[in-house]
Amino acid sequence: MLLSARHIEHHYRGRCVLAVDEIEFAPGTITALVGPNGSGKSTLLRILGFLETPTRGTLTLDGKQVRTRADRLAARRTVTLVEQQPFLFGGTVKSNLMFGLRTRGCRGREATTRVTEALQTIEIEELAERDARSLSDGEKQKAAVARALVVQPRVLLLDEPASAADRASKNRLYRVLDDVRQAGLAVCFASHHLEDAYRWSDRMVSLEGGRASPVTPENLFRVDIPPGTGAKPVRVGDLEIHVVTDTSGPATIALPPDDFIVSKSAFPSSARNQFPGRIKRISEDTRGRVTLTVDAGPEFIVRITPDSLAELGLSVGSAVVLSVKAVAVRVF
Amino acid sequence: MDFFVEGLRRGAQLLLGGDAEVLGITLLSLQIALVSTIFACAVGIPVGFLVGTSRFWGRRAAITALNTMLAFPTVVVGLLTWGMLTRNGPLGGLGLLYTWWAIVIAEVILAAPVAAALTAAAVQGIDPRVRRTAMTLGAGFWTTHWAVAREARFALLAAVVVAFGRVLAEVGAAMIVGGNIRYHTRTLTTSVALASSQGDFALAMALGLVLFGLALTVNVLLQLFQGRGHAA
Structure with a gap:
């Protein structure tokens, strides 16, 4: 199993906001996380992305338990999260894509090639030199997905990745996710759109009040x-x-x-x-x-x-x- | 009124005539202010970052302490520094009292909290997503903080400028630990104080004009940074 979380509990101001007994992600799968707003989807994604440490529970990556600060840093080189309202650094879209590459020591021609490829995958080549702050919400989301893809993670987490997209861009985005899944990534996206979840995922996990249950496909x-x-x-x-x-x-x-x-x-x-x-x-x-x-x-x-x-x-x-x-x- | 006009006229004469002593005092003041600002920021900015971004036990107390230190009376800092550096003091052996380094030490104590408090405020105002975004893209400790600093760069520059301004305009501590020794520790502010008490209004006015000019420059820079910060 590529990434798994066991007996996760997360407390915020003394209140238990998340209690997930077990969730696993295998390479080449797409998992949809469904549930209403405030059900704990974003918190779970941040924990799975090693950005927040859960109050209790263990996370395992490639069969090894992630415990220390150094483990978490290494894990973040494998797992990347795209937030629902992604933050783009000041500068151009291209410089945003370069950020993750630089942290991995990838520069020069190779970096440029990878950035161009990622922009092409999301079909936003024309945004490359645009000031990231001047983008619309939909464009920001696409740029953030490209920025996540360019670092070639093995687990890609996305929080409502198409919330600001029109129908055509939404389908294009999910098709891209389907492509990267076939390339062997474990993809997990949160959505409160059941249609998207049914249509694009192999498996659905429903969160309600911070508790997870597998969605049994009925009829x-x-x-x-x-x-x-x-x-x-x-x-x-x-x-x-x-x-x-x-x-x-x-x-x-x-x-x-x-x-x-x-x-x-x-x-x-x-x-x-x-x-x-x-x-x-x-x-x-x-x-x-x-x-x-x-x-x-x-x-x-x-x-x-x-x-x-x-x-x-x-x-x-x-x-x-x-x-x-x-x-x-x-x-x- | 004539008195003022005459003072201004003679002051301007001294400046335009390139009076060596006035020039020397100005350069020494700038030197002390620059060195003090560098040290104050080297200490203050990392502390401000820590207080502004980390969650640790006693953080609230640290913020209160910083804000209290902003209001430290400069003569008290001067006095404490004097006590440390005087021959019988714990650091008396260094022989730093009444040198320009003594002034730097006092000014660092005064300006570091300014840099720290303004840095803390600047990084606290930064979107929490900056940190998360840098981390999820694989950034380590330093790169993550660098990303935060980059987003806060205008506010951080403002912190540096304010610290510089505080050092440049400070008189009490400079007087006590520097001793206002001619050609050695006489700064713009201490010589203005001396000249006015000696009744040399023209010299005081000339130095006052220089000080005013520098203060103006610093504040124009500050406005510029803040303006750009809002625009970004």
Whole structure:
């Protein structure tokens, strides 16, 4: 494992703001850190970037525990963080990219070549000689990503890297992350955009109130969307699911567990999708929600209230019909 | 009023005529001020950095101590330095009393806290992201601090200029430890004090004009740095 953190606890003014039992990053993977603002994403990233030392817990890089100040300095040569509102040093964009190279003793022609390459990767060559302070927020983010890439880290951490980007630059940025992942980097980005997280990561970790839990992909299917606009059917196994989207080609669709209507038989409605199936599992969680696993060809996770469960008289093995509107199906 | 005009006229004459003594006093004052500023900043700026950027036990007390030292009466510092350097004092053996080095020692004690306090304020005002950014890009201890100093450069220059100004304008300590000895430890401020007490208004005025000119230059420089600091 390239980078891992165990039993991390971080206290701020006597309050525990982060408690992560275990998180690991392997080379060639993209992890998305999702969660609302203030859930501890930035703190966790700073700890993983060796910029803050957690109150408790251990960090391991390349199988070796990082303990001392010297260890942390060495670790920062391997792990680089791009902050959400990155700070650019006074001077040109190019001089900003040079900073990290100089700390590694890389100068002259080699440095210039690497800077040019990094700027090309992010497609901001035209900003090279611009005063860093005169950039827009979106340009600053791109310059900061280039500045992180130019030092060739093995772990790249990014805090909301596309928060100031328009749609086109956002996709370009994530494509770059996908490229560097394929080159063997471990990438981890924080985002409160679930769509970005689903679309661009191999794995999602959700943070809430400083606590981490893996996101179990519920009702996610890889599909091939036919060309055309508006409502169209896609195939998931033998099932045909109607979606509304203007995109086409390979995509991921998600059917939110809360958006299903469960009935004992088919009924006329506006819902474009009606899937007959059979209940495989019923479980009730601590918050009093009932989760059904329904086998309708593919399996669907469906959430209903305990009252509905009781009124419909459902049990494992009951035949049900799941209805869901085409517009409720999310496409990533 | 004639008295002032006459004083100014004769003062200007002395200056424009290139009076050797006035020139010597001016150069000595500048020499003492420059050397003192260099030492004061060599001590004060690192201390200011430490207090401004690190978190350590007693940091608050250190800041209070620094700010108190800013208000140290100069004659008291002069007196303490005199006590250290006088023949019976702990450093009496060095034989520094009534030399220009004695003035430098007193001025360093006075100006180092100024440099430290202004440096601390300057680096505290720097965005915390500067440090984190330098660190995440692989910078070590010195490079990280260098990056912070670069972002704070105008405020740091201002600290140097203010320290220089304080040394240049100081009279009490210079008088006590320097002794105002002609050609040796007579500075602009001490000779103004002497000339006025001797009733040589023209000489006092001439030296006063030089002092005023230097103070003006220093403050114009300060304005310039601060202006650029805000613009950056």
